[in-house]
Amino acid sequence: MMSMMRLLSIICILLLSLFWTDSSNAAAPISKIQNMLAKPPVLCGRFDQTKQLQGMKKPLASNGRFCVVNGKGILWRTLQPFPNTLRLTRDEIVHLQGERVAMRLDAQKEPTVRMINSVLFSLLSGDLGKLETLFEVDGSVDAASWKVALKAREAALAKAIGAISLDGGAYVKNIHIDEASGDRTTIIFSDIKTGETAMTAEELALFAQ
């Protein structure tokens, strides 16, 4: 279940960067960052991920699209070089490899999925309290950009997900994850679109499934 914790943290980060609305209870840098961020109901874009695994000469590059829909959930589609899709909704987390369901986790049965979803949907509705129970947030802000480092409050969780940092402006731009095993991951976001036309027909269908 540790890997699920890692997943959780990444999702939180995504949401953190995209959907902060209420700043009254948040710490000072967070409130400033929140003011900077846009808060669209639908947001899609491209990501480019680079993974440097321990013991490998070359980094592994992949890219794809992601969508965040308020009230519905998140779609994370790797398109290159191997297509696979991760979909998080209120009831479940589904991992699709092509057409095949590689993994399906039921929120009703798995408390971790429940936790992920509860954090996810409270963030979608603008409630920061849940995130702060899991992470210590440390950051710096200047006129047009910001930088934040997250540290899990629980030791076991911190060990599992490693150190996470992210930066951006109106939208999050980069995420860096350093794991204890030496593996490093960088995700760069670009080509961000909002509004009803942001999702492709294919993505709409994936959500409807």
Next chain:
Amino acid sequence: MKKQHGWTKGLAITWTIVVCLLLAHNAYLWLGKRIAPDTDILALLPVQERDPVLQQSFAHMVDTAQQRVVVLIGANDWEQAKQAAATYQKVLASRSDLLTATNISDQAQSDWLAVFQKQSLGLLTAQQEQQLRTEPAQYWTDLALAKMYSAFSGPKLGSFQDDPFNLFSGWVQERAQETPVRPRDGYLFVADKEKQYVLLPLNLKPSAFSLTAQEAVVPLLGKAAEAALLATPSVEIISAGVVLHAAAAGQQAGGEVSTIGLGSLIGIILLMWLSFRSLKPITLILLSIGVGFLGALSVCWMLFGGIHLLTLVFGASLIGVAQDYGIYFLCNRLSAGASVDSPTLLKRLLPGLSLTLLAAVIGYLGLGLTPFPGLRHMAVFSALGLVFAWLTVICWFPQLIRAGSLKSGKLVARYSAALMHWPRLGLNPRSLVVLAIFAIATAIGCSRLGANDDIRLLQNSPKHLVADQIKLGKLLDAPTPVQYFLVRGGSAEIVLQREEALKRKLDSLIERHTISGYQALSNWIPSAQLQKQRHQLIDEKLLAEGGALSLLASKVEEDAAWAAAIRKHLLTLTASTSFDEFLKTSAGEPWRHLWLGKIGNEYASIVALRGLSYANNGLATLQQAGQGLDGVQWVDKVNEISSVLGRYRVYMGWVVSAAYLVVFVLLFPRYRRNAWRVLAPTLCASLVTLGLLGLAGQSLQLFHVLALMLLLGVGVDYGIFMQEHPDRRNATPWLAVGLSAANTLLSFGLLGLSRTPALQAFGLTMLIGTALVWLIVPCFTSTTESAHVAQT
């Protein structure tokens, strides 16, 4: 005359000495040795059918389950459930000497993963193993690539090199699926569609069957539940445990003993008072029964070295027959008048009394011919009890009751007069019509009679406990402790190998939804043989040059050295964890009950089944699955106990039928052409009783048949009493029958009110049967004085 008196006095004194010895022996048994009756129903099975390892396996399963109390606290909201659980636990903490909570921690979870990671090369799911044999290298390369590239490609344990093909994480996932229970916020969590539950596993410190434990635990749990409900009113609390059932059973039995027992005691005393205007008769009859019971117990203990509870229960029911001797004597004493002294009276009654005893003893000894030790014990116990009671009447009663010491009440006179108006059966149209109607109704009823040997006849837990148990079973997807496979072998390794052979068969039953899964130690620790096979399989298909790993290397533009390094690393993950080591870890704790260890010369383990479906002949399918596998045995405790009950029912049925024949043969020399008149009322009453049970929609069970056996003993007495004096002007036998039958109805008929199905069946049969015999026995008396009366 004087000589005769001296003779009976001597007899009385001798018997007094015997009774004193009995009392001393009983005092020694109960107070000195503190004997307790045997309660294991399997002790009633024929000896050669019992298997020590099998019995130990069951005891092992039961012992583990016995001391456990499981509480589920559920709410729509997890926070509420946690809050209620905390309140609940606080109350329990006040009695840590009684109940202790099982500790859980998240730390323990990552610890056990580390243990298995070291041997992860030998750990595969059945599906993975299948895929390794059938899927091409490309499939595994794609899988590894997807995992490499994805930011979050599902469960990931350790670094990429530790598990490039997701085999270990698949195995871990499968292990997690063995239970729906998950750690969450320092509690154990489980949920259904509506509610989220905190699971509190508790250990009971004193034995579940100790009365003091039952008396303390139930109120404690009640208090805790009350506090939790007060703190969060919407919370649902489900609790289960053997101790709760035991406490409920004790409470019910206690309640029934006080209502039924008291009711029948008051009834009998009142009846005796109204009949004899004295309590002396009832004291005397209780005396004869008491001596009979103690004597039977003493001799049985000396013969068998132990006694089963069921023997005692059935034996105690003999009171119904044992009282007849005393009542017969007392009724005759009442009507004989002062001119006849007691020893003379006894001499006159002796042939009839002897015959009643002989008939009953021979009937019961028929039970001794069956191969079941339980029935044999019952036979000896019953026969001895009757002999002792009979001897008490013969030796003591003439001394204790003098001529003219009894007076009859008004009730006796009125009751006796009723005999004159009783219809008599004869070769006339009216009798034949009545007979025909009865015969048809009985035939219809009997044809509707099914059989039922369900184990639930023996215990009857309150509905809410059963409902809680069922809900808990569903939520936890827990295996049943009464149906499982027992696996044995000469060494632990062989046991594991045999488990694996069994599991391959069970896997196909999972696909067919006969079971949802199984728990076996080999799921966690595969046999060394299988681990070796898997190492080879993985090396050959994935790691060797030209395999999936080489392909992967070329895809990510790495050289052969990279693949070789990963292969080398993976091949070191072949540590072997010993059984004992595993069972000591926190991961092994929940599975300890599956390992029986070394018993005699062999090792044994249990493969437990989850989500057993009884539909589509599930049990038979499982039984078949175990067939033909070495050292594998299907154990179905429910079925086994039911089959013991069923076989006892059938045997008992034959014994009853044979007893009728034997009794008839015995009666024939004395009653000749009228012998059938003695037996017919009981036979008719038994058949009509069966017919009525059938019409009422009841199914025949062992306890109906046991009651029919007792009914034979009782009914033959009534037949003999009536046939000894067929002249209706003498109402004495009619009085004896009436008193005896009324007592039997009050003592056994009231058992029909019991909520325990077995006792109810017994009581109901006795109630209908005895009442019928009583009512019809005068109809069968002959109109002419028979030959034997002239002889006496």
